[in-house]
Amino acid sequence: MTEKVDFKKTLASYRAKRGVFEVIEVPEMQYLMVDGHGDPNTSPEYAAALEALYPVAYKLKFASKRQLDRDYVVPPLEGLWWADDMAAFTTSRDKSQWHWTMMLMVPEWIDAALVDAAIAEVRSMGAPEKLDDIRLESLAEGTSVQTLHVGSFDDEGPVLARMHDEFIPAQCLRLTGKHHEIYLSDPRKTAPEKLRTILRQPVS
Template identity: 65%
Template sequence: MTQKIDFKKSLHGYQAPSGKYQIVEIPDRHYMMIDGQGDPNTSEEYSASLAALYPVAYALKFASKNELDRDYVVPPLEGLWWAEDMSVFTSSRDSSRWQWTLMLLVPDWIDEERISAAIAAVRAKSSPLRLDALRLETLVEGRCVQTLHLGSFEEEDRTLEPMHRDFIPSHGLEPTGKHHEIYLSDPRRTAAGKLRTILRQPVGQAKPRGLQPGAAPPEAPLRS
């Protein structure tokens, strides 16, 4: 019998501590992606995006199992979130202003030809509304700060605000990419207070700030 792989357990970055932040290096990974905007609780575009993603994901899973003898659990849903004013994530949580990219991880051994075949099979069977908006893309994140948030999505600000206000700058870092969420729980089957969500923020070395008025410039290095 083919052993079923669970990427939540086997891949680096899909485990995170609750109540503390960690700095991790995330390798480049391939995802099926689909973009949209607006409140995920009320947006028809959001639900239509899920309706396009999951049938293709399951078609890939069964093709991998039946044709390649490599079975796996369909990976957890992930999302990139951003807005012109990023405070809508860390304080105001104004979801009507959010833009997002929903994502499902694609195993490294599945190529574009098999993805195209899975999309064609889904189109022939049900043709979800947003199927043509689906794309394959490599996500490059590198160094990130992440933590495990326990609780409802509406309470993420209590986890995100200290991350951006305190932890990231105190380590000489600054945000460099889009806010990333990994949904380890199914909200249809899990009470809001028990949801488990990895919150991830790509970061880079903070740029030196300009001299304050009256401050002396740094000494130049000696040359031999």
Template identity: 65%
Template sequence: MADKIDLRKTLDAYRARQGEFRIVDLEPARYLMVDGHGDPNTSPAFAEAIETLYPVAYALKFASKQELERDYVVPPLEGLWSADDMASFTTARDKSAWNWTLVIRTPDWIDAGLVDAAIGKAAAKNPPRLAELRWELLDEGRAVQTLHVGSFDDEGPVLERMHDAFIPQHGLRMTGRHHEVYLSDFRRVPPERRRTILRQPVEAA
């Protein structure tokens, strides 16, 4: 069997530095996805989405290892975020207004048959929102991203600089959904040590 693959070490999508905004061109990729709405700190649906994604992601990993002899590290949890007023992410920070989709990336060799089998295997653990889970292609194209170290509540000024300064200064405008990649497990890592990639898809203005 080949060495275990860690997408965080091989893909540009997972590379970012604190204090640096970088323009990246991302390849389309497929993700396990669960949608929701509201404050992630208080919404039961947010925790239920996490409890649904991980059993399927790990069942898929083990199926790939056993059936394809291709083992990999399960990629980090990610979140796609949107709101009617984008100021709710920067200045207002009105979390009750947020729409979100929690996602976990799947390697490009995974097919629909493996995903269906993994969902069937995970069903034995009764994930709370399994019926709502889907496997979908995400094509963000060009994006701006940076690394944020610290509490989620401290992201506002970083996003404000990204949205209101860096993006327009480079002849770009925002498109698509705000994207976060949780390099740290926020259920276990204290807020001041969390490492999160902040990404915003863009296009020419």
């Protein structure tokens, strides 16, 4: 029987501690990605991105097990977030001004041909709206600061302010990449106060 890999257990970059800012080295990884803009709570574009990402991710998982004899747990949803004025993200939390890239990590043994085949299979079953916007892309964040936030997404602001304005400068580091979130909880099944989200910021 094929051993199923769970990257949340095998990669240190999927682990973080609540109330602790840690400097870590994040390995280069590849993702299925879809870009968009606007409030994730109300934007049809955001919902459409997830409706396209997940079917492709699961087709890849099944193809990997069937064709390559390598099984894995589909990793958690992740997102890169930014705004033209970052105060809209950390202070005012004006979600209408947010840009985002939603992502699902895929193992290094998955290649572009397998992704193309998975997209074609999903298309044959009725193409989601943003299916053609999916791309396979590597992300090399390197040195990063991360912590675990437990609670509502709307309560992240003070944690990010401490990370950006206190911890990172105190380590003689500077922000270099986009704010990165990893969603360890399913918001459809988890109370807001119990949501577990890794908050990451690449630095140099």
